[in-house]
Amino acid sequence: MRNPEQTATISEICREHGITPDGEHAYRVQSSSGNGEYVVRFVGRGDCGETLWECNCLAGQHGRECKHVRAAIAVNNEIKDTVGWE
């Protein structure tokens, strides 16, 4: 479980990137057109230990790594470095 300090740090990092935390290892990312937002979710790890994510945008549904996923990975890495997530 996170402590309140971690939760505050996570919120702050997300806000800097314009992303909303959505539970454990999931993020809501604004669409670039400004029409709503997409949900990017951590789904596991690949063979090389890389994190795998899924996004509910059109590209994501076709298995492509979209910019929402890249944004979530960047935020997640920053959070990981800051609060020591796995």
Ligand SMILES: [Zn+2]
């Ligand atoms: Zn996407």
